[in-house]
Amino acid sequence: MRLAFILSEIGSGLRRNLSMVVSVILVTFVSLTFVGAAGMLQMQINQMKGYWYDKVQVAIFLCSEGSTAAGCAGGPVTSEQQESLNTLLESPAVAQYINDFQFESKEEAYKHFKDQFSNSPIVDSVTPDQLPASFRINMKDPQKYEIISETFSSQPGVETVIDQRQLLERLFSVMNGASLVAVSIAGVMIVCAILLIATTIRLSAFSRRRETGIMRLVGASKTVIQLPFILEGVIAAVIGAALASATLWAVSHFFLGEFMSRQYPDTAFISSGQTLILAPALLILGASLAGISSLLTLRRYLRV
């Protein structure tokens, strides 16, 4: 009975305040879309970092079938060449610059590749043979990359030495900047959303002050009096959050999944499924924003 009563109160509140409710939905929608966009950018950065990014700085790729680099004239790397490279890495002259290093075989390379490009069709056309084996080096001082490069580039069996960080770092700084902008806009919009929800609840409480006055007099509990107002705000905010989640999903599915991944097949993009991980977070964020701001408003404007 009480539940049915509260639900009917919510319904009448939403109907009476329709234009305000729509504006709450839109403002939470926009603000949470920006929050989600920032989240997506960070997820994309993680996706592009792949398996090695946080662990090593420099990769020495070894010759494989069909390598065209000058150092690979002798065909794929032999186990003797690989052994001597390993010895060189362990020699004091080189070892003083590095923390440690790991060898990544073709099979391991294939496994990591599959993980990183799991959302991309490219994964089906790649075999372990096409991927080079490599030494992955964790530098004591990443700035000393040149030393490693000079020492190893000319070694037999080495295709190329790459400082992967340097390649990606510039891109990541752009993306981090973009997520910072998104977060700032989201912050402003969230403040808007909170103020708008507070105003809406205030209006709603004012337009129903007769009812709440009578409820108070006949001894309705605080919950029965306040819950319809709080849920009004929460429902509007949750609708906004759901719209934001749907928008983010659409962006990742249609823009990243269909368009961008075709334009840049060698880049790993996040999948639309991964974006949905953001949805519960956005829903909870929206609901708690609305809940807290309406609770605080009611404490001031609705005597119980």
Added chain:
Amino acid sequence: MPCRVLRAMIRFENVTKVYDQTTRPALDSVNLEIDRGEFAFLVGASGSGKSTFLRLVLKEDRATSGAVYVAGQNVAKISSWRVPRLRRGIGVVFQDFRLLPQKNVFANVAFAMQVIGKSRSVIRDTVPEVLKTVGLEGKEHRMPHELSGGEQQRVAIARAVVNRPGILLADEPTGNLDPTTSMGIMGVLDKINQNGTTVVMATHDDDIVNEMRKRVVELRNGVVIRDEAKALYTSMIPVVGQSRRLKDASGRENPETGVPGDGREGEAQR
């Protein structure tokens, strides 16, 4: 002493209420007891403290000093989450009816039961019964604007008593009504009183008070200046030098003969 407290439905012990430090208190050291089942009029000019008295009973305000007991409970000691339970034991009726305009008669009365979680079947059984008590049989589906003032007030009374409160507070319930209609309302209040509900009614309406011959508590500037059983609106004491002599009278009367004694006497004789 505890037995006294329990018998008294409403008991004010030396209650003072100050809204604003710079002005005189709204209530000034009021001692008063209203017993279970009693019918009492609260009379006095505007600003004499009648509404403050009612607000203190409802715990809408806190007494600045002194203690207010309702049904034996010191309201100052009731925690805020239990205030609703206190208010369920008190029905309130106002001069301006305060009905919900978009709900019909039945829904207005049912509202008071819905919000405290009564089941639909209980509501279906109780509401027509209460409407019958207040004389509104067959008008369940009228809207408030289709009713006369007197009928609207009957709906408000029905709503106030539908949860069977022990106390009914009426703040000038006949203030907007003509004399004949007012007498009808008084009949309803009297009937509710005879069913065992304590009724406290604040009023300016001298005709009604004189007609009913119930206990009259008169307030002036926050002080009880008269408390008589089966009394009239105006005091029998001569007007000349009234205020000084009345203060003497109330000061003497309260501690010695005891206010509720008068009320009980009136009750017993009825």
